[in-house]
Amino acid sequence: MADMIRQTREAAERRAAALREQIEQHNYRYYVLDDPQVSDADYDALMRELQTLEADHPDLVTPDSPTQRVGAKPIEALGEARHGVPMLSLDNVFDAAELGEFDRRVRERLGTNRIAYMAEPKLDGLSVNLRYEKGRLVQGGTRGDGQVGEDITANIRTLRTIPLRLRGEGWPDLIEVRGEIVIRKADFEHLNRLRLEAGERPFANPRNAAAGSLRQLDPRVTARRPLTFFAFGIGESSEPVAERQSRILERLRHWGFRVYERVQTVTGVEECLAYYRRLMAQRETLPFEVDGAVYKVDDLGSQQHLGFTARAPRWAVAYKLPAREAVSVVLDIEPSVGRTGVITPVARLEPVQLGGVIVRHATLHNEDEVRRKDVRIGDTVMLRRAGDVIPEIIGVRYEKRPHGTQPWCMPLNCPVCGAEVIRLEHQAAHRCLGGLYCTAQRTGAILHFASRRAMDIDGLGEKLVEQLVGRGLVATVADLYSLEWAQLVKLERMGERSAHNLLRAIDASRATTLARFLYALGIPEVGEVTAKRLAEHYGDLDPLERATADALTRLPDIGPVLAQRITHFFAQPHNREVIDALRRSGVHWPAPAAAIQSKPLAGRVFVLTGMLKGYTREEAQERIEALGGRVTGHVSKNTDYVVVGDNPGSKRDKAVQLGISLLDESGFRQLIADK
Numbered sequence: 018m019a020d021m022i023r024q025t026r027e028a029a030e031r032r033a034a035a036l037r038e039q040i041e042q043h044n045y046r047y048y049v050l051d052d053p054q055v056s057d058a059d060y061d062a063l064m065r066e067l068q069t070l071e072a073d074h075p076d077l078v079t080p081d082s083p084t085q086r087v088g089a090k091p092i093e094a095l096g097e098a099r100h101g102v103p104m105l106s107l108d109n110v111f112d113a114a115e116l117g118e119f120d121r122r123v124r125e126r127l128g129t130n131r132i133a134y135m136a137e138p139k140l141d142g143l144s145v146n147l148r149y150e151k152g153r154l155v156q157g158g159t160r161g162d163g164q165v166g167e168d169i170t171a172n173i174r175t176l177r178t179i180p181l182r183l184r185g186e187g188w189p190d191l192i193e194v195r196g197e198i199v200i201r202k203a204d205f206e207h208l209n210r211l212r213l214e215a216g217e218r219p220f221a222n223p224r225n226a227a228a229g230s231l232r233q234l235d236p237r238v239t240a241r242r243p244l245t246f247f248a249f250g251i252g253e254s255s256e257p258v259a260e261r262q263s264r265i266l267e268r269l270r271h272w273g274f275r276v277y278e279r280v281q282t283v284t285g286v287e288e289c290l291a292y293y294r295r296l297m298a299q300r301e302t303l304p305f306e307v308d309g310a311v312y313k314v315d316d317l318g319s320q321q322h323l324g325f326t327a328r329a330p331r332w333a334v335a336y337k338l339p340a341r342e343a344v345s346v347v348l349d350i351e352p353s354v355g356r357t358g359v360i361t362p363v364a365r366l367e368p369v370q371l372g373g374v375i376v377r378h379a380t381l382h383n384e385d386e387v388r389r390k391d392v393r394i395g396d397t398v399m400l401r402r403a404g405d406v407i408p409e410i411i412g413v414r415y416e417k418r419p420h421g422t423q424p425w426c427m428p429l430n431c432p433v434c435g436a437e438v439i440r441l442e443h444q445a446a447h448r449c450l451g452g453l454y455c456t457a458q459r460t461g462a463i464l465h466f467a468s469r470r471a472m473d474i475d476g477l478g479e480k481l482v483e484q485l486v487g488r489g490l491v492a493t494v495a496d497l498y499s500l501e502w503a504q505l506v507k508l509e510r511m512g513e514r515s516a517h518n519l520l521r522a523i524d525a526s527r528a529t530t531l532a533r534f535l536y537a538l539g540i541p542e543v544g545e546v547t548a549k550r551l552a553e554h555y556g557d558l559d560p561l562e563r564a565t566a567d568a569l570t571r572l573p574d575i576g577p578v579l580a581q582r583i584t585h586f587f588a589q590p591h592n593r594e595v596i597d598a599l600r601r602s603g604v605h606w607p608a609p610a611a612a613i614q615s616k617p618l619a620g621r622v623f624v625l626t627g628m629l630k631g632y633t634r635e636e637a638q639e640r641i642e643a644l645g646g647r648v649t650g651h652v653s654k655n656t657d658y659v660v661v662g663d664n665p666g667s668k669r670d671k672a673v674q675l676g677i678s679l680l681d682e683s684g685f686r687q688l689i690a691d692k
Contacts, residue, residue, distance in 0.1 A: 029070055033077045036067040040083040041182070062664055083181070095232065096168040098158025100146050101193055101253025105163055106328055107311065107335040113290055116312075119334045120286040126331070127319055135262040136292045137249060137280040139309035139335050142199035142227045146252055147173065149192050152183040159231070163328075169231050175240035178247075184273035193252030194269065199305045200227050204243035213382055213445050218389070222401065223306045245305075248274035250313075262315045282315055293336055300338065309337040342411070343376070345369040347396045350381065350425045354433045356461030358449040358541070362387050362425065364398070364410060371400055371408060379408045383445050384427045391415075393422040433457045436589055444578070450585050452539045453595040454493050459486050462539050466494040470545055471537035472526040476519045484508050494537075495598035497523055527603040531558065534606060538596070540586045542579050549642060550574065551583075557608075558596070562587045616645025622655055623648050626669055627662030629682050640689055652677065660685045 040063050064083065071078045078084070110116045123132055146166065148156040157173030159166035173179055176198070200208070200223045208226060209219040220226035230242035248269040251258060259265045266276045279299075283292050293310045300307065314320050314332040323331040345366040353363045362381040369376050379400055381387045390413060392398060397417040398410045427447050431438055436451030452458050463482045467474035474497070485491040490504055500523065505516035529537075532552040536545050543551075554572055555561040561583075569580035586592055623641050625634055625648060632640070637660065638648045652659060652671040659672040660680045672679055680688060 026074065029074050030077055033067060033070045033074070033082075036063055036070070037079070037082055039063055040067065041180070041184075065667070094234070098146065098148075098156055098161075098166045098168040098170075100158065100164060100166065101148070101191075103163045104144065104146055104160045104166070104195065104252065105325065105330060107333055108326075108329045109309070109335050109337050111337050116289060116293075116334070116336050117286050119312075120289070123314060123323065123332065126323055131285045132319075133282055133284045133315040134289060134312040135266070135280065135315045136283045136289065137311050137313075138277060138296060138303070138305075138307040139311045139337075140197040140199050140247060140277065141222070141224045141306040141308045142197040143224065143231055144195065144197055145169070145173065145231070145246075147179065147194040147196070148253075149183055149188070149194065151190055152188055154179070154181050167232065171236040172231050172233060172239040175236050176244055176246055178245050178275050180273035185271045187268070188272055189255040189258065191253065191255040192258070193254070194248055194274065195250045195252055196246050196248040196274070198227050198231060198244050198246050199223065200230075200242070200244055201304050202306060203304070208242070213386075215445070219382065219386075246275065247277045249276075249311075260317055262313050262317065262320075265317075283312075289336075297338065307338065309335045311335050343369045343371040343400050344414070345376070345379075345398060345400060347392060347394055347398055347410075349394055350387070350392070352428055352432050354431060354449055354455065354457035356458055358452050358455065358458050360427065360431070360438060360447045360449060362427070364392065366398075366400075369400070376400060376408050379410050381410060384425075384440075384447060385445055387425050391424070393418065393425060395419045395422050431455060431457075434591070436591065437585065439581075439585055448541060450589050451591055452541075452586070454591045456492075459492070463491065463494055463497070465539045466537045467497070467526075468537075471533055472529060473522075473533070474519075474526050475522045476515065477522070481508065481511070481519075493595045493598070495595050495602055498527070498599070498602035498604070527605065529604065529606055531556075531606040534558070534604065535561075538586070538592075541582045543583065547575065547579070562593070618644040618646035621646045621657045624650070624652050624656050624659045624668055624672070625662075626659060627665035629660070629662040629685075631682060631686065637685070644689060658688075 043063070067082070068084050071082065071084055108119075110119055120132065124130060144160045146158050146160070147154060148158075154174065155170075156168065157170045157179075158168055161167060174181065202223065205220070205223040205226055212219050220229060226242070227244060230239050230244055233239050248266070250262070251265055251269075258268055263280075263282050266280060270276050279296070281292070283289055289310075289312055296307065296310050312334055314323065320330070320332040325331060345368075347364045347366060349365040351363050351365055352360045354360050362384065364379045364381055366377055366379060379398075381390070381392060390410060392410055392413055395418070397414040399412040399414070400408045401411045427438065427440070429438055430436065431449035431451055434449065434451040434455040434457070436449050436455060438447050438449055440447045449455050449458070452462055455462075460479070460482050463477070463486070464479060466472055467477040467482075469475075477497075482491075485500075485508075488508075490500065491497060500520065502513075502516050502520060505511050505519060506513055511519075530552065532545070532549040535543065535551055535558075536548040550572060551561055555564065564584070566577065566580040566584045569575050569583055570577055575583075618641060623646050625637055629637060641648055649656070652668045652675065654675060656672070656675075656677050658678050658680050659668060660682075661669050662682060669679065
């Protein structure tokens with residue numbers, strides 16, 4: 018018996034080790050090489066198997082297990098992380114003459130005519146020091162004062178671009194790896210949009226976002242932030258790693274780290290300047306923010322000979338890119354209506370050069386931001402521009418404020434169409450309610466109306482909609498149903514056959530369902546699921562249009578904010594006019610069906626997990642709902658059935674724990690066939 022237990026334990030240990038190796042290999046290929054080799058479902062299956070093994074055998078859990086990346090509990094304060102070798106700052110130069118002077122000093126001290134430098138972009142993020150012992154990550158720290166930084170080990174471990182255990186071979190028993198943690202421009206903008214929608218202050222720039230994410234006391238917050246680590250060098254090492262800086266970067270790649278793609282070796286100040294000019298030309302299109310080019314003497318022996326000053330190495334320098342901040346005066350604050358109806362305050366400025374372009378406008382995000390920064394017409398303001406994003410105001414010089422200025426307020430009516438402007442409770446954004454007729458929202462409203470899950474008008478793409486709107490052929494979605502063949506064939510890239518096909522698709526869309534129609538209207542926050550609930554409950558459009566907010570909140574999953582959005586939408590006279598025009602043009606849906614309670618699966622709640630062979634997820638859901646059932650995304654005690662396909666997720670495990678009936682594809686097919 019003891020032998021069997023020992024064999025089972027040994028088998029589990031071998032399997033856990035194999036799973037850890039596979040998962041880290043997939044992490045490396047996905048996050049470092051950007052070359053995934055397995056599907057998300059396959060990756061999740063490996064992770065679940067490892068989690069199960071470690072749960073059954075807690076003694077098998079290792080500090081570098083992939084399951085431990087987000088396992089630490091929140092702490093009360095960050096500790097200290099002491100660096101084995103100081104993390105010094107770099108001296109800066111700001112023009113070609115200063116760079117030439119740096120090169121001259123290096124050449125004179127080394128007694129040579131030309132120097133080979135390692136050139137790399139100066140990523141604008143947070144520098145960190147990673148300490149590895151016996152190949153395992155044991156500590157991560159910020160730069161701090163150069164000698165001691167903040168201990169952010171638990172947060173560092175959540176980043177998939179940082180190996181918990183070094184790959185390959187040849188690494189020293191002890192080594193410090195230095196690098197920069199950054200956030201992509203696109204991810205930064207998305208993160209700020211989410212913060213604004215949640216009523217939180219946006220980050221000022223990607224560097225602040227990265228720093229704030231890494232200084233969290235709860236590692237789970239860091240894990241949700243889209244951070245990337247790029248290695249740029251080493252600190253303390255128990256043995257020499259290479260003879261050149263460029264070779265160190267090659268070794269770091271071999272050990273599992275990402276190194277920024279645009280690093281290269283250059284020789285002489287002329288090639289340094291050429292590298293800088295290329296970086297300047299690419300600056301706007303780079304995925305990450307950079308604020309300069311860094312040049313390091315490539316030969317490590319020469320670095321040692323050159324040494325350090327009190328605060329910086331003599332063998333490296335940062336050539337800073339032009340500043341992206343400027344000062345201007347606010348001429349006006351104008352509400353700008355976006356394609357989804359969100360109204361954004363935009364400051365109209367005295368023209369100023371910023372980041373190589375003339376800037377005349379700057380975003381103020383929402384009314385809360387205007388009030389927080391207290392920006393007023395006539396103010397002198399500081400601006401920042403990042404990439405191709407519209408510049409934003411980062412501060413006001415209150416000492417220069419003219420007398421008599423007044424705080425700015427959001428208008429009560431849309432400046433484009435005159436519809437009511439509302440800001441719902443707990444929402445940061447104001448929104449125009451004229452979605453069906455507001456010209457600022459016209460293109461977006463038509464594209465949503467025609468989308469596959471709405472009215473499903475095949476062939477009505479963005480370029481075509483822009484032409485229809487631009488030529489005045491379509492003002493509202495109702496105008497789609499009065500388009501003529503002679504009008505369409507005159508449009509660019511629209512031949513006779515394409516025009517016939519589009520008209521057939523428009524005509525076919527007249528026969529729809531109430532749920533699709535409600536979704537197509539683009540009522541804020543009314544998605545497909547909510548549209549189906551409303552259609553099932555009210556049966557037809559007229560009673561829904563008359564419904565009060567109180568009545569709507571009595572329906573499942575509809576809270577007071579959503580109820581308010583629905584009632585405000587139908588209260589707009591112009592919205593009702595467009596809906597009436599759609600019905601007059603022949604858009605219709607089946608008469609109210611029998612009460613939902615009479616259907617065979619009425620009251621039954623289903624959850625779908627895994628992949629079915631005979632049905633897509635949408636087809637299975639539609640079949641269940643046609644029989645009166647309801648599909649949700651979460652398993653709870655109220656769930657009646659969990660339909661399990663191939664590669665099911667954790668929903669299956671939760672169903673087993675709760676004792677909920679499981680249906681494989683055969684059982685599901687039999688259930689709906691019987692009805």
